[in-house]
Amino acid sequence: xxxxxxxxxxxxxxxxxxxxGPKALDHLDLEIQEGEVFGFLGPNGAGKTTTIKILIGxxxxxxxxxxxxxxxxDHAEVRSKIGFLAESPYFYEYLTALEFLAxxxxxxxxxxxxIKGRSSALLKQVGLESSAHLQLRKFSKGMLQRIGIAQAxxxxxxxxxxxxxxxxxxxIGRKEMRELILMLxxxxxxxxxxxxxxxxxxxxxxxxxxxxxxKLLAVGRINEITSEKxxxxxxxxxxxxxxx
Amino acid sequence: MxxxxxxxxxxxxxxxxxxxYNLLIFALLLIGGSILLATLTLGEQSKxxxxxxxxxxxxxxxxxxxxxxxxxxxxxxxxxTLYTVLSKPIGRTExxxxxxxxxxxxxxxxxxxxxxxxxxxxxxxxxxxxxxxxSVEHHLITAVAMxxxxxALITAVALLFSTFTTTTLSAIFTLSIYVIGHISxxxxxxxxxxxxxxxxxxxxxxxxxxxxxSNFDIKGQVVHKVPIEPIYFLLTSSYAVxxxxxxxxxxxFIFKRRDF
Numbered sequence: 001x002x003x004x005x006x007x008x009x010x011x012x013x014x015x016x017x018x019x020x021g022p023k024a025l026d027h028l029d030l031e032i033q034e035g036e037v038f039g040f041l042g043p044n045g046a047g048k049t050t051t052i053k054i055l056i057g058x059x060x061x062x063x064x065x066x067x068x069x070x071x072x073x074d075h076a077e078v079r080s081k082i083g084f085l086a087e088s089p090y091f092y093e094y095l096t097a098l099e100f101l102a103x104x105x106x107x108x109x110x111x112x113x114x115i116k117g118r119s120s121a122l123l124k125q126v127g128l129e130s131s132a133h134l135q136l137r138k139f140s141k142g143m144l145q146r147i148g149i150a151q152a153x154x155x156x157x158x159x160x161x162x163x164x165x166x167x168x169x170x171x172i173g174r175k176e177m178r179e180l181i182l183m184l185x186x187x188x189x190x191x192x193x194x195x196x197x198x199x200x201x202x203x204x205x206x207x208x209x210x211x212x213x214x215k216l217l218a219v220g221r222i223n224e225i226t227s228e229k230x231x232x233x234x235x236x237x238x239x240x241x242x243x244x
Numbered sequence: 245m246x247x248x249x250x251x252x253x254x255x256x257x258x259x260x261x262x263x264x265y266n267l268l269i270f271a272l273l274l275i276g277g278s279i280l281l282a283t284l285t286l287g288e289q290s291k292x293x294x295x296x297x298x299x300x301x302x303x304x305x306x307x308x309x310x311x312x313x314x315x316x317x318x319x320x321x322x323x324x325t326l327y328t329v330l331s332k333p334i335g336r337t338e339x340x341x342x343x344x345x346x347x348x349x350x351x352x353x354x355x356x357x358x359x360x361x362x363x364x365x366x367x368x369x370x371x372x373x374x375x376x377x378x379s380v381e382h383h384l385i386t387a388v389a390m391x392x393x394x395x396a397l398i399t400a401v402a403l404l405f406s407t408f409t410t411t412t413l414s415a416i417f418t419l420s421i422y423v424i425g426h427i428s429x430x431x432x433x434x435x436x437x438x439x440x441x442x443x444x445x446x447x448x449x450x451x452x453x454x455x456x457x458s459n460f461d462i463k464g465q466v467v468h469k470v471p472i473e474p475i476y477f478l479l480t481s482s483y484a485v486x487x488x489x490x491x492x493x494x495x496x497f498i499f500k501r502r503d504f
Contacts, residue, residue, distance in 0.1 A: 084331035094260035106249035107332040
């Protein structure tokens with residue numbers, strides 16, 4: 001079953017009222033199957049975040065379609081099945097960790113008891129049990145990333161979308177993030193994450209897609225994209241610089 | 245209901261923001277300090293305290309409404325907290341309504357605290373002069389209720405600007421609307437005496453399009469015990485509700501179509 005499907009997805013930002021600028025996305029066709037871990041690679045400005053924003057309904061495409069579970073991300077009921085973590089996320093800094101998770105849990109329309117139990121369990125899972133009553137403005141970057149993951153999992157989603165989840169993390173943090181992704185995969189979830197850190201993608205992904213200048217230049221299993229004896233990083237550079 | 249979760253979250257964030265406390269404490273000091281101003285006058289001390297107190301409640305209420313109102317949406321966009329919230333199953337209009345309700349709750353609590361401070365000051369003044377402590381003007385509540393309606397309207401203006409412009413510009417525009425809203429009646433009266441027809445039309449347009457905020461100012465009448473007809477409250481409240489509905493509706497229309 002296709003969990004994510006884009007057909008001819010195009011996004012051009014407006015320069016002014018009468019003309020559009022260069023395309024951030026150019027006829028992107030992508031299909032992500034249920035249960036796979038998909039790494040969305042690309043240099044800065046490739047269009048990865050734009051793709052993700054369109055998928056979850058933060059942006060409208062100029063043309064083409066983007067669907068999650070067969071429906072547009074505009075539909076609120078579709079978003080009840082997904083968890084999302086933005087790049088370098090900011091959260092409500094005056095809330096404590098427990099209040100923060102309880103707030104997001106309430107947006108799924110769940111009971112108070114359910115909220116409390118799930119929030120505490122998640123804080124334990126991401127190693128923030130001792131910081132449950134600490135306001136987020138006192139969290140370090142690594143702690144914010146972890147609480148971000150916790151809110152992305154608050155509804156036990158079928159699809160987890162992560163935008164540059166390793167960004168700003170130290171090697172231990174990145175290892176923990178990779179382990180978390182593999183654990184989610186073992187639970188049967190689909191994970192779609194964007195990154196420009198090739199090494200991390202290599203270690204966890206079933207398939208990868210390489211995006212540059214809004215165009216999908218390559219997609220498939222790592223051994224399908226790389227030439228013989230070529231690392232994924234070398235393939236990435238070759239594909240991006242060669243345009244395909 | 246999800247808008248309630250957003251409202252309570254907005255309220256919680258607002259009351260933990262130090263700017264709010266600083267404004268509130270300053271307002272209470274000013275209200276309490278009016279008792280010193282009153283000692284400079286011969287007689288009519290309670291009228292001075294009420295006048296000064298109501299003006300302080302109005303001023304600080306507006307400052308709080310603008311400071312918090314302009315950041316309702318634009319701060320969430322600038323800080324990207326909005327991305328995570330809107331990725332959850334909540335509609336954009338419901339989110340906006342929740343933000344507005346949260347700020348209305350914040351304003352209600354702040355206005356109530358300031359009104360309580362004013363009553364305490366008045367009762368203390370009564371006590372000083374050996375007068376019955378509870379014989380203070382009860383219609384102050386009416387004046388503050390009208391101030392609250394004005395704050396609700398200005399907050400809706402701030403929310404509207406917040407959906408499509410930056411925090412700084414939202415503050416400037418909202419403050420401008422507040423000032424023009426208070427003088428538009430005088431402008432319209434002056435306009436009738438102007439010779440240039442286009443200017444007359446412009447002034448009339450400003451009067452009818454922009455909110456007429458002087459309608460909500462009954463401080464003078466309350467302080468000087470001038471009776472006000474109940475129909476006035478009904479009409480003014482209805483005006484506020486209709487105007488707020490129009491502003492929130494426009495804000496929701498813009499917000500639903502925005503790319504983030």
